[in-house]
Amino acid sequence: MTPKxxxxxxxxxHLPFIRHPEYPDFLEEDWFYEAITETYVPLLDMMERxxxxxxxxxxxxxxxxxxCNMLTDDLxxxxxxxxxxxxxELTEKELHRTKSLPPLFxxxxxxxxxxxxxxxxxxxxxxxxxLTRFKALQDNGYLEILTCGATHGYLPLMIHEESRRxxxxxxxxxxxxxxxxxxxxxxxxxxxxAPGIDKILRDNGIVFSFLDSHGVLFAKPRPRFxxxxxxxxxxxxxxFARDMETAQQVWSADTGYPxxxxxxxxxRDVGYxxxxxYVRPYLHEDGVRxxxxxKYFRITGNVALSDKQPYSPSQARETAASHAGNFLFNREKxxxxxxxxxxxxxxxxxxxxxxxxxxxxxEGPDFLEFLxxxxxxxxxxxxxxSPLEYLGKFPENQIVEPEPxxxxxxxxxxxxxxxxxxxIYPHLHIASERMIHLANIHPQAEGLLKxxxxxxxxxxxxxxxxxxxxxxxxxxxxxxxDRRTREHVNNFLQVDHQIRENKLDEGFITYLESRNNIxxxxxxxxxxxx
Amino acid sequence: xxxxxxIKQGPTGPYMPPNGPDxxxxxxMTRLVLLPRDPQWMHAAWEIAPxxxxxVKRNFGDDVQFKGHPVLRFRSEGDNNKNTFDVxxxxxxxxxxxxxxxxxxxxRAELGLMLPDGRFVLLAISNPIQMPAxxxxxxxxxxxxxxxxxxERLFELSGGGNRGAGSMGVARxxxxxxxxxKGFSSLSSFPGGAxxxxxxxxxxxxxxxxxxxxxxxxxxxxxxxxxxxxxGQKIQLNPDGTFSFRFGLPDGEQRFPIEATNKDGxxxxxxxxxxxxxxxx
Numbered sequence: 001m002t003p004k005x006x007x008x009x010x011x012x013x014h015l016p017f018i019r020h021p022e023y024p025d026f027l028e029e030d031w032f033y034e035a036i037t038e039t040y041v042p043l044l045d046m047m048e049r050x051x052x053x054x055x056x057x058x059x060x061x062x063x064x065x066x067x068c069n070m071l072t073d074d075l076x077x078x079x080x081x082x083x084x085x086x087x088x089e090l091t092e093k094e095l096h097r098t099k100s101l102p103p104l105f106x107x108x109x110x111x112x113x114x115x116x117x118x119x120x121x122x123x124x125x126x127x128x129x130x131l132t133r134f135k136a137l138q139d140n141g142y143l144e145i146l147t148c149g150a151t152h153g154y155l156p157l158m159i160h161e162e163s164r165r166x167x168x169x170x171x172x173x174x175x176x177x178x179x180x181x182x183x184x185x186x187x188x189x190x191x192x193x194a195p196g197i198d199k200i201l202r203d204n205g206i207v208f209s210f211l212d213s214h215g216v217l218f219a220k221p222r223p224r225f226x227x228x229x230x231x232x233x234x235x236x237x238x239x240f241a242r243d244m245e246t247a248q249q250v251w252s253a254d255t256g257y258p259x260x261x262x263x264x265x266x267x268r269d270v271g272y273x274x275x276x277x278y279v280r281p282y283l284h285e286d287g288v289r290x291x292x293x294x295k296y297f298r299i300t301g302n303v304a305l306s307d308k309q310p311y312s313p314s315q316a317r318e319t320a321a322s323h324a325g326n327f328l329f330n331r332e333k334x335x336x337x338x339x340x341x342x343x344x345x346x347x348x349x350x351x352x353x354x355x356x357x358x359x360x361x362x363e364g365p366d367f368l369e370f371l372x373x374x375x376x377x378x379x380x381x382x383x384x385x386s387p388l389e390y391l392g393k394f395p396e397n398q399i400v401e402p403e404p405x406x407x408x409x410x411x412x413x414x415x416x417x418x419x420x421x422x423x424i425y426p427h428l429h430i431a432s433e434r435m436i437h438l439a440n441i442h443p444q445a446e447g448l449l450k451x452x453x454x455x456x457x458x459x460x461x462x463x464x465x466x467x468x469x470x471x472x473x474x475x476x477x478x479x480x481x482d483r484r485t486r487e488h489v490n491n492f493l494q495v496d497h498q499i500r501e502n503k504l505d506e507g508f509i510t511y512l513e514s515r516n517n518i519x520x521x522x523x524x525x526x527x528x529x530x
Numbered sequence: 531x532x533x534x535x536x537i538k539q540g541p542t543g544p545y546m547p548p549n550g551p552d553x554x555x556x557x558x559m560t561r562l563v564l565l566p567r568d569p570q571w572m573h574a575a576w577e578i579a580p581x582x583x584x585x586v587k588r589n590f591g592d593d594v595q596f597k598g599h600p601v602l603r604f605r606s607e608g609d610n611n612k613n614t615f616d617v618x619x620x621x622x623x624x625x626x627x628x629x630x631x632x633x634x635x636x637x638r639a640e641l642g643l644m645l646p647d648g649r650f651v652l653l654a655i656s657n658p659i660q661m662p663a664x665x666x667x668x669x670x671x672x673x674x675x676x677x678x679x680x681x682e683r684l685f686e687l688s689g690g691g692n693r694g695a696g697s698m699g700v701a702r703x704x705x706x707x708x709x710x711x712k713g714f715s716s717l718s719s720f721p722g723g724a725x726x727x728x729x730x731x732x733x734x735x736x737x738x739x740x741x742x743x744x745x746x747x748x749x750x751x752x753x754x755x756x757x758x759x760x761x762g763q764k765i766q767l768n769p770d771g772t773f774s775f776r777f778g779l780p781d782g783e784q785r786f787p788i789e790a791t792n793k794d795g796x797x798x799x800x801x802x803x804x805x806x807x808x809x810x811x
Binding site: 097100101156157159194195213214217218219220221222223224225226227228241243244245247267268271272273274275276277289304305306307337338341342398400403404405410411412413414417418422425426427429430486487489490493 | 551552553554557559561563565566567568569571573575577625657660661662663664665666667669670671673674675676680681683684685687688689690745762763764775776777778780781782783784
């Protein structure tokens with residue numbers, strides 16, 4: 001039966017490249033380890049389960065190049081494995097401890113043990129190479145993996161065309177290396193667009209991307225179907241716009257699903273709640289109490305942390321199922337209404353940060369699983385679809401010039417360009433200029449010079465991550481993000497100086513190469529002007 | 531027409547990046563870079579190298595820097611109605627936020643000195659930029675036409691141009707939570723602590739910071755063969771009958787009931803601590 005409209009679910013999975021071999025134990029690496037256990041593995045597990053059950057579904061998900069590089073890095077994977085084993089060890093102790101507590105605590109401990117053991121089983125069964133499992137989902141048609149900027153660089157604030165091109169070109173090469181084919185879709189870093197970026201995408205074989213709603217709504221000329229159909233840019237790239245109604249249902253801090261009182265409370269963690277000597281072996285070397293990842297309380301309401309009530313895994317799952325039902329009901333109504341108005345099958349594009357699911361909203365993967373099952377079994381109004389499939393069904397779309405925009409606060413570039421972070425741009429621009437110059441005057445470098453040029457490119461790319469400017473604005477991890485920016489620019493300048501002076505220090509370059517080892521197969525020629 | 535945005539130089543002075551590897555204060559190259567921030571604001575950043583000053587002085591005299599006042603001159607690009615406006619700046623500021631007179635235009639900037647006789651001494655020219663429109667376009671597509679009333683309804687259903695709603699709110703929470711996860715030690719100098727670049731004490735010499743938290747230690751002793759329950763849960767006594775626990779203490783009221791029962795089970799004693807924490811910042 002032909003549906004009245006389509007739903008395109010897009011998840012953006014990204015973390016900045018954080019890897020510190022110089023320390024045995026580095027706090028900021030936890031972002032990655034926690035995201036594997038709480039988001040990437042649960043999403044993968046959920047998608048595989050649905051595929052095994054022959055549930056028809058389509059999801060698009062970016063796996064950004066920094067994330068792909070971390071997910072294939074032996075050092076990080078071995079550290080993660082150790083962390084996961086420690087967590088399972090604690091959970092097994094918790095099983096014993098909670099036996100004498102009210103039953104909900106024990107039920108929750110059992111739930112954690114099940115999840116963590118499952119994570120380990122999945123991780124070990126593919127020897128830590130989770131990307132191979134995502135690739136299989138893509139090869140079987142369930143998942144469309146999107147690429148992103150090479151290091152999530154904020155393209156509109158790059159003034160050199162070559163720098164923008166290198167971010168895309170290197171991302172495409174990295175994607176091909178991991179997934180054995182060229183990407184058709186891209187998640188533009190921070191959904192940030194400026195005129196001309198569309199041509200770079202097309203030149204690199206990319207067919208489609210996404211914009212925040214106003215990126216299409218404010219396009220020239222006016223978009224005939226609002227945000228409910230893709231548009232083509234002047235260079236021929238298709239852009240899909242974020243639907244705000246579905247964004248609000250999940251994103252809204254006040255009314256969004258994740259704030260339901262039955263869902264797990266993030267801030268009551270055993271790292272703080274239990275006896276110090278008991279949890280000490282599971283903390284970092286400094287022994288400071290932090291979240292460990294096991295939490296026994298639910299949000300409960302606007303009450304003090306001490307008044308939170310015990311978490312009930314079964315009640316939380318029921319709530320997730322109910323929210324999935326509510327989401328679907330609203331989509332059916334939305335699509336029925338729109339299809340009458342538009343005279344064409346509408347497309348609702350729902351875009352979320354992947355890390356929202358599981359990491360921040362613990363029950364998020366359950367919600368998605370319920371939703372996809374309900375869409376498959378319970379109704380005929382809509383179907384999930386990938387952007388590429390939609391373009392196949394509806395190849396004729398309006399040509400517009402999209403609005404320069406981003407999905408950041410206020411919709412433009414202020415999050416990445418304001419008084420807290422504008423100091424970084426003169427350095428990034430100079431470094432870009434010099435990198436382009438180096439690439440142009442060394443068209444075919446070999447040996448140590450090639451190695452130095454490649455490392456210079458890595459350092460520039462790492463300095464360009466939009467995450468650093470974002471964290472400066474958010475006022476969190478500011479010191480770390482400042483430091484990372486300075487470190488990479490400084491490394492670049494030193495390598496640049498050595499190349500220009502023809503005084504290459506092999507030891508130094510090898511050291512940088514081992515420390516900042518993103519893109520093992522990088523080719524600096526991506527920065528050449530032609 | 532323009533003003534220097536306060537977020538750059540507020541009452542507490544400009545934001546200074548904390549310690550880390552020093553980057554060059556200047557690169558010895560004359561340059562002016564223009565960036566779009568949003569439909570209203572542009573950002574200009576510059577450096578004027580000694581070679582430029584030498585040339586300008588040769589042409590306009592050694593005192594040119596004192597005679598002229600620095601100006602950013604903006605010229606619209608790409609349309610027939612050339613628009614130009616000037617903004618007075620401070621050269622030493624090296625960057626300036628400028629309010630655009632119109633939305634959606636294309637601009638290029640020139641940095642120069644305005645001499646008393648009206649001459650403009652050019653120091654640097656910027657890259658061109660395209661500003662966002664920030665509003666629905668007036669341009670209609672003949673092929674893809676839509677009635678005004680239909681468009682208004684569709685606009686509303688499309689979110690009404692509600693820009694960037696949601697994402698930053700949750701993103702901030704995420705970032706905040708990461709900060710909490712990192713806890714103290716990425717801001718502190720606990721010796722031997724988990725590694726973070728900011729840990730070594732020398733890196734904090736220039737910065738000022740405060741970290742504080744409190745925990746509670748519950749301890750006691752009873753006969754070594756007694757059974758003790760803490761918060762309703764049986765605990766293991768040390769061989770000498772002592773016990774001790776250290777807990778995090780979140781804001782709010784916490785109860786720590788302890789009940790000991792003798793070996794024969796016919797005598798028991800209870801103690802309950804009620805601890806209230808309120809943090810003011």
